[in-house]
Amino acid sequence: MTRRSCVIYATGIVCAHLLIVGIALVVAQVFQTMIHNRLKKELTLTEASQVFESWKNPPPPVYMEYYFFNVTNPEVFLAGGKAVVTQIGPYTYREYRPRENVTFLENGTKVYALNPKSFVFVPEKSRGNPEVDILRTVNIPAVAVMSELNSYSFLLRTLVSMYMKSIGVEIFMTRTVHEVLWGFKDPLLTKIHSIKPEVDEMFGLMWKKNGTHEGEFVFLTGERDYMEYGRIDTWNGLTEMSWWSSNQSNMINGTDGSVFHPLLSRKELLYIFAADLCRSIHLGYVEDVDVKGIPAYRFAPPHDVLQSPEENPTNAGFCVPAGDCLGTGVLKVSVCREGAPIVVSFPHFYQADDKYINAVDGLHPNKEEHETYLDLNPTTGVPIRACKRAQLNIILNRVPGFPKTKHLNEIIFPIMFVNETATIDDDSAAQMRTLLLIVTLVSNFPLLIVGMGAILLIVLVVLVCRSRQKKNEVKRIDFTEAFHSFTTAKDETAYTQVSDKPEVEPSQNNYTNQPMRNGSYIAMSPVEAQKC
Numbered sequence: 001m002t003r004r005s006c007v008i009y010a011t012g013i014v015c016a017h018l019l020i021v022g023i024a025l026v027v028a029q030v031f032q033t034m035i036h037n038r039l040k041k042e043l044t045l046t047e048a049s050q051v052f053e054s055w056k057n058p059p060p061p062v063y064m065e066y067y068f069f070n071v072t073n074p075e076v077f078l079a080g081g082k083a084v085v086t087q088i089g090p091y092t093y094r095e096y097r098p099r100e101n102v103t104f105l106e107n108g109t110k111v112y113a114l115n116p117k118s119f120v121f122v123p124e125k126s127r128g129n130p131e132v133d134i135l136r137t138v139n140i141p142a143v144a145v146m147s148e149l150n151s152y153s154f155l156l157r158t159l160v161s162m163y164m165k166s167i168g169v170e171i172f173m174t175r176t177v178h179e180v181l182w183g184f185k186d187p188l189l190t191k192i193h194s195i196k197p198e199v200d201e202m203f204g205l206m207w208k209k210n211g212t213h214e215g216e217f218v219f220l221t222g223e224r225d226y227m228e229y230g231r232i233d234t235w236n237g238l239t240e241m242s243w244w245s246s247n248q249s250n251m252i253n254g255t256d257g258s259v260f261h262p263l264l265s266r267k268e269l270l271y272i273f274a275a276d277l278c279r280s281i282h283l284g285y286v287e288d289v290d291v292k293g294i295p296a297y298r299f300a301p302p303h304d305v306l307q308s309p310e311e312n313p314t315n316a317g318f319c320v321p322a323g324d325c326l327g328t329g330v331l332k333v334s335v336c337r338e339g340a341p342i343v344v345s346f347p348h349f350y351q352a353d354d355k356y357i358n359a360v361d362g363l364h365p366n367k368e369e370h371e372t373y374l375d376l377n378p379t380t381g382v383p384i385r386a387c388k389r390a391q392l393n394i395i396l397n398r399v400p401g402f403p404k405t406k407h408l409n410e411i412i413f414p415i416m417f418v419n420e421t422a423t424i425d426d427d428s429a430a431q432m433r434t435l436l437l438i439v440t441l442v443s444n445f446p447l448l449i450v451g452m453g454a455i456l457l458i459v460l461v462v463l464v465c466r467s468r469q470k471k472n473e474v475k476r477i478d479f480t481e482a483f484h485s486f487t488t489a490k491d492e493t494a495y496t497q498v499s500d501k502p503e504v505e506p507s508q509n510n511y512t513n514q515p516m517r518n519g520s521y522i523a524m525s526p527v528e529a530q531k532c
Helices: 003-028 030-042 052-056 075-079 140-151 154-166 177-182 186-196 311-318 354-358 426-443 447-490 506-515 528-532
Strands: 062-071 081-094 102-107 110-114 118-121 135-137 172-176 217-220 232-235 270-274 279-291 294-300 329-331 340-345 371-377 383-396 411-423
Touching: 003 447, 030 426, 062 177, 075 081, 081 177, 081 411, 102 383, 118 506, 135 411, 140 154, 140 186, 172 177, 279 371, 294 528, 383 506
Parallel strands: 062 135
Antiparallel strands: 062 081, 062 411, 081 118, 102 110, 110 217, 135 172, 217 232, 270 279, 279 294, 294 371, 329 340, 340 383, 371 383, 383 411
16 A cells, blocks of 8 residues: 555544544534533632632723703793703713622522622713702702691691791702702701601601611522522512512512623523512523624514503503502502602603603604613623613602692603713723633534534545556556557667678670579568567
């Protein structure tokens, strides 16, 4: 066997083994299963995991942007006209949210933690100065008091109305943005505080929320099942709420929005418990996106999250009391806001009924600016970019005994909305890209084997073709040489005379002196004789 034949046979054997092994590994998904099991083990809320420290102290900066609706024509509105609002802001604050008092429970299957939040103003990301800018908006304490007195006697409501007028309390108030946001001493609440000390005399949308937490959480670590990673087990000691009118609505589902289980699917629904909304919401897959070179799935609340019970009967449980429901796109949260007529929605009533949008001039809902969404890496479940947007509204209507409300029809009036954003930082993004590269290489290693086998198959085909071509050339050369030898032998064969004497012109004398020859014979030349 020649060296060329050995090379061909060796290439064929290696090629066959690579293709068989590679295809078998692809079909069995051995490496993919191995790397997935590794991810399930690493992505847990345990001290030995790679993500625990980033869960305790999230590295990506979180920014809270506050936008307010400034009322430009309060007198016209109170006289029965249509309110006109202009959006001011954003007033941006850097949000710090480390987890504290982290304690493992039940053999490391659960973890207890507090999540206090603190805010620091960021002027370079803001439009305006909250301590200087003046805001005219609804007087929420006054409206809350009127709403609370709606079930009391007409005489009491009249007396309270007269007192409010005497101290200058109106339905609309004018304050700085900082006061409305972080608190001021309200004259009406001060009077109520003197009668009922449990009522705070200070009011602010974020009053007592700087440096405080939203409750005590117990999370599942994912040690038993990776699908439980980060899921809320209890909130303030409760496994379910009691505010709403159905068991399903009272359920505490999902995570707090900071972590999600790995190996996400486009077909699944993700659940988040939002303490500020007093409920759990679900998010569905929207599209594939790319953030800083990291692939991600975008999840957003579908339209049915805030649909009216007529369109989505499962939302009937959020009507309190039962049957007292609002339309699509809004949620009344008075049950968890001390009875105040507070309503939450998406900014500018995005995805809400047109009647709420058209009730006030100056609202322009659009998906780009007002949609809530999460961009999650499907392999790790890590949030790459998050944008949480919610609007605070209040119900205004006619209350007998309060003359200022006599021209009002029920309206959900916008106060402000927040835009809470976070994007993975550059260092974390670089680490994530490296991790995903390793995962991709390991998961696709069988394909690399198949690819090498395919390359060797091409090499094998080339070698075989060249070998056959070489054999044909050898046969052609042998035939040419044989033919050449034959023709050469033919050319070298000659006819010679019997005598090597030169022929002399015959003469008559010669004829008479020499006998006549009876012809000539053929003989091989000396050259041919030597060859023989």
